[in-house]
Amino acid sequence: MAGRGTVKPHSGFNADSDAEVLYKAMKGFGTDEDVILKLLTARSNAQRQQIKAAFKTLHGNDLVDNLKSELGGKFETLIVALMTSPIMCDVTYLRDAIKGAGTDEKVLIEILASRSANEVNEIKSVYKREYNDDLEKDVTGDTEGHFKRMLVVLLQASREQGIQEGLIQTDAQALFAAGEQKYGTDEDRFITILGNRSAAHLRRVFEEYRKLAGYDIEESIQRETSGGLRELLLAVVKCVRSVPAYFAECLYNALKGAGTDDQTLIRLMVSRSEVDMLDIRAEFRKMFSTSLHKSIQGDTSGDYSKTMLLLCGGDDA
Template sequence: MAYRGSVKPFANFNDKQDAEILHRAMKGIGTDEDAILMVLAARSNDQRQKIKAAYKKTHGKDLVSALKSELSGLLEKLIVALMTPGILYDATQLHKAIKGAGTNDEVLIEILASRTGEEIKEITKAYKKEFGNKLEKDICGDTSGHYQRLLVILLQGSREEEIDESKIEKDAKDLYAAGEGKFGTDEEKFITILGNRSVEHLRRVFDAYRKLCGSDIEESVKGETTGNLENLLLAVVKCVKSVPGYFAEGLYKSMRRAGTDDDARIDHVRIMVSRSEVDMLDIKECFKKMYGQSLYTTIQEDTEGDYQKALLYLCGGND
């Protein structure tokens, strides 16, 4: 498979040299943000971890703490995110979403609906190691009902692998009978089918569903469920259809409401950072197709300053 990230490992990488560039950028009066960005946005996460180790060895200080003391606001959040290993970053985002008053359901939904089974297992391990608690227990403490049930199923990271030909028609009929075909909704059926079947299998089920009822499964989910359960089911459906498409939509929405909304800005920090080495090139393609303008241009219109520069680096240039 071709590499679809916008950030690639830097070819002539030298961790000690990079650590020195960063040290000089933070020395004396004022900070050279450009130098920091040029290094960190153009290195892979593995390389950033090596720079961090080299910096500590030479200067006896933690690089992330040093960066935090020099930067502020969204740029600081973005750089700290870039310096965090990917799986640990997801675990930390989930922890922030759960702890304290209220729950940031958007973050729970985004991460658990879009990550692969393997990634979710790794995130669960990292969460336990970092925060001493079980992720499932913490999520159950903050959620309830059918929404909680589906989150717990997704947390197992154990979707079926195969397409089961014998179940495609039946699953489509069961989804219809559980929603549009009856008075009231059988949420359990939605949860079991959408939470457990393989992605390829579900794509076939959605096609069969459209033939059967003449409408998209999304319409049924919207008509039959509400609140967090609806949002989670929709996210699962969108990710089954196209993970890059799901993130293109997430970026568009967060950019469009980012004027003064810090939560929205944190949303696009999270998406840009966590997808930069996964599928950012595909996200850009979907973005262009869905909204008729490039992600690059949208970032230029909706952000400013060094923070904008950082996002443009992560976006991988103008298409």
Template sequence: MAGRGSVKPFGGFNASDDAAALNKAMKGLGTDEDTILQLLTARSNNQRQEIKATYKTLFGKDLVDDLKSELGGKFETLIVALMTPPIAYDVELVRNAIKGAGTDEKVLVEVLSSRTPQQVRQIIAGYKQEYDDDLEEDVTGDTSGHFKRMLVILLQASRQQGVQEGTIDSDAQTLFAAGEQKYGTDEEQFISILGNRSDAHLRRVFQAYMKLSGYEIEESISRETSGSLKEVLLAVVKCARSVPGYFAEMLYYAMKGAGTDDQTLIRIMASRCEVDMLDIRQEFRRMFATSLHSMIKGDTGGDYRKALLLLCGGDD
């Protein structure tokens, strides 16, 4: 997946020059938002961390605090997200999802379904370091039932490796027997298989399931489960099929219809721009017959839109 991000490290990088340019953009009356957004969207996250450190050395001030005091609204939220190291950003996301008013299950589901096992372990460690709390305990204290069980399995980050040829058909058969074939649903089987098998293995199971049942696994999950459990199982299935496809769909529905879900838009654009944005764009185009670029353009405005379009990196 190397180099599938739309944002790459900047070639002629000089942290002191960038820090000075940002300081100048925020000095005196008025703020030069254009310089800020052009510069920060053209640097990698590692480079932004260097700029932040250099800014403190040169000017004795915290760059993020200065940005917060100069910018506002969604544009500020996006820029602050870009200034946060990726694991720290995820740690903050799950903390706010649990500790805010009510649980933001959507964010928990998105992060735990789409991050690699190694990233999940880093998030758990970062959470402990930042808040001196146990993420699993906080999640279990805030959720219940089958949904809670699935999240706990995802937090173990210990999926089997590779494809177990011998169990592809039996896994498909078990899922069929647990749902479509019986009255009521045996959620435990769905949780156990979808939570513990590798993505590559699951893709094979989904093919076998389709042959066996005549249904895509997504259709059966939608029929057989509901609420938060349905959401997390569908997210895991979609991520097993294609993480960029999962994010393309999330972005589409964040912008489709009345009002834009800016929190989701910011979260995904900020966290995927250096990872797989080129693949997300490709999937978006394939799934929705329009480009991510043109949808962002039609759905946002001002400096916020400019910054998002730069992160998107081009039109397909």
């Protein structure tokens, strides 16, 4: 996926001079938000981490603390997310999803269904380091039933590699038998197959499933399961088919409706800006016949909106 992000490392990068620019933007009466947002969206996350270190060395202050005291609201939340490393963002979101009042299932689903095995393993070790808690234990203490079991399978981060030709037919039939062909659904079969096979293998299984059933596996999941498990299985299937398409749909849902789901919008725009935002934009255009840029523009305002649009990186009108 290299090079599919909208935010790229800045070529003439100098951490000290960037730290100075930010210092000046916050010094004295009034803050120059424009300078802050333009500079930070034109640097990669790794470069922002270097700016943070340079700022502390030069001024003896924590850059993020300074930004927090100068900014406010959604704009502040967005800028702080930009200043946080991607893994640390995931870890913090997961922690909040579990430890807050009630469980935020949407965050658990979105992160664990879409991250690679390496990323999940890294998330687990950083979570342990930061909170001295076991992520799997925390997740299982906060969820139940088949939903919990599927999350645990995803947390093992041990998807098989490659395509097993001999199993494509068998897997498709097992999924069909587990759902459509029996009274009551055998959720365990869904969990085992969807949680453990490689994405390439599952894409072939879904083709076979369609031949067997006459419709897509998503339809069966919609009909045969409910609640958190249904949302999680659907997210896994969508990510297997196309991670950018999955995120395009998440963004669409965050933007449509009466109020904007800013938490989701921030989480997705920041986490995907260096990964696959160009592909997400293309999928968004294809799926919803409008551009992500226009949707953000129509739904946000002020410095918050300006920053979001810079992360979006262009209009596919």
